[in-house]
Amino acid sequence: MATTVSNSGLRRPRLPYLLVLPAVLLFLLFVLAPGAYALILSFQTRKVTGGLLGSTSTVVFAGTSNYRSALGDAALWGSTLRMVAVGVIVVPVTVGLALLFALLLDTPRARLTRFSRLAIFLPYAIPGVIATLLWGFMYLPATSPIGGRYIDFFGSTQVFFAVANIAVWGAVGFNMVVIYTALRALPPEIYEAARIDGGSETQIALKIKVPLVLPAVVMCTLFTVLGALQLFNEPNTLKPLSNAISSDWVPLMKIYTDAFVNADIYRAAATSIVFALGVLVVSFAAGRIVQARVSPAEKGKR
Amino acid sequence: MNKSHVRLGGVALAGVLLIAGCGSGGGGGAAKSAGTGVSGGGKLDLTFWDWDPNIDKVVALWNSSHPDIHVTLSNPAGGDQLVSKMITAHQAKNGPDIAKVEYQSLPALVSGGVVRDITDLTKDAVPSFDDATMKATRFEGKVYGIPQDVAPLMLFYRADVFKKYGLSVPTTWDQYAQEAADLHKKAPKVSMTNFDAGDPGWFTGLVQQAGADWWTTSGTSWHVAINGPQSKKVADYWEKLVRSGVIEKNPSFSPQWNKQMNDGTLATWISGAWAPAQLGGIAPATKGKWTVAPLPAWTAGDATTGIWGGSATTVTSDSKHPAEAAKFASWLNTDAAAITAQIQHINIYPAATSGRSLPILKSAPPFFPNQPAFYDVVKQVAPSARGFSMWGPDVTVAFSGYTDSFGAALQSGGTFGKALDTMQDASTADMKKLGFNLN
Known part of the structure; x- marks a missing residue:
């Protein structure tokens, strides 16, 4: 010492x-x-x-043959499109609901906030595979308590919403907590001033709270976009339950199938590299776009 | 010890912990380290990967009668997933000594160098099997596994449902289709069966019955004929049934299917002779309601059927004690006590010729108390079970192609014949890429 x-x-x-x-x-x-x-x-x-x-x-x-076959594979592009389709549903719904719940919990008239907060957060604590198995039971006509007999949750279009629903359900709670925490950190004097000026709760929420927690919302959006790019658990677990989901439904499932079912780890590695580069570009671009949107607001604040 | 040593030690310890963490995540890694070595008393320890329910009782039998060779059972996964695990474990050089492998996966594992040629170690055991059975584990004269069970494809039907709607047990596929239509007319909520696009096993059994040979060999070259006329005949038959709406089209082995099997929505199940062991878990409420019959034939009186599954006990190329491992594999599948225990606990139909006349086969499996002559029906069917002349080295590619292409055909139209074409293309492209000779 x-x-x-x-x-x-x-x-x-x-x-x-x-x-x-x-x-x-x-x-x-x-x-x-x-x-x-x-x-x-x-x-x-x-x-x-x-x-x-x-x-x-x-x-x-093998030279670049793995890359050429990965890039020339229609199945990879199909799976990418499906991933995007699910993401287009998941991202706005998740962030929108998280923001809505956080704002509702933050209103002075809200009751049972502790319980509601926990109830909304709880799905996040449930492992994705288990949640998907439970949702699978709820979707299948023979076991569905939510009308699976009348709605075909595994129809060719519906399946995107069925998968997105599970992802949203699992992610809203976490994002809600992030946004809610940001809301609680705002100084209460601002609201008092707004109320004295005659602002309603809705006006306060939309015109004061939302702009002020925008950075938190942006961060949640980024997280959700990244999560959507890594879609795997939900469709992979639902796959054996219906004919709607193929073994290459999303890019990660395709990589998994190539590597561990078809025992072609080399091609899977090439697809992984291509996919990782794609994800890197997309998340960087998404980060920049969202940042550009949010900075004027931040500048205005200053 | 000075300080730099302490720090170095800390880093080393952290490294070891990290590596240990990786090992236990891989499953079986820890079991293996105990598995290869010879422990203090000169006792040999072998690891055995098997997913049969109750196989532990059979392994216990070995351990009590062979004090010098201890077998440690492990169940890391089942079926195709175990094949993936075996390939991965082989790459890390820490596979088990012995593993259960389904017949259709064996050529791929031989091709990957995962399982060992045990021809010289099993000379005493091999004569216990007929040539038709050995065909599944002996390639180019080399033995790569000891057959455990044979599973002729059969028709399991709900006797109570058949009685209720006045159906007779179909003996031809024409009759089966006719009764499927009749049943659906009488009871729209009840279906003869479901077309399962999830598991290719039953469908390959059906095309085997129809005379298809998906992979054939001459010398060292292969011929792939997944979309041959016999397979197309089977595909067209089932497509017609599906399109007319008289049978269900959801995959088997799902909660949906379990419920349908349990509540009488499905009247038949085309399955392997191993079905009794599975039905208890699939449809527990139907004990004593199922009856087994020979599979319907394409031409009346033809006894030919196909095969769904069946497995062999293999010795891996990583095993440091192949002789002892082969001894266990031989014992498991040729010893009368071992086979009896397997029939009793796992409900297998044994591969060994002598095993088929064991007294235990006089009584039916517990789930079939209504059919005391259960094994007589299996015994009658087994000799005319027809497999492919050989499973290809890329069965997994063809099989995942089955699930995808037939699933797509059921989901959004498209013909079953075209689904077979897709499988053919996937299989040949993969074999070409790997460098197999094709003609």
């Missing part, structure tokens, strides 16, 4: 590095290393050589 104290002046700059070390190590181990491995795999392929069953297969360099 004595050495540390005497050298503290010298050592202090090292402390931050030491503190970020675990995070950096974990990032290297679980993000960068698998990513690099996937990159290597994506340029390889398996070729069988000897005999009928080719039990002496070898892994060979």
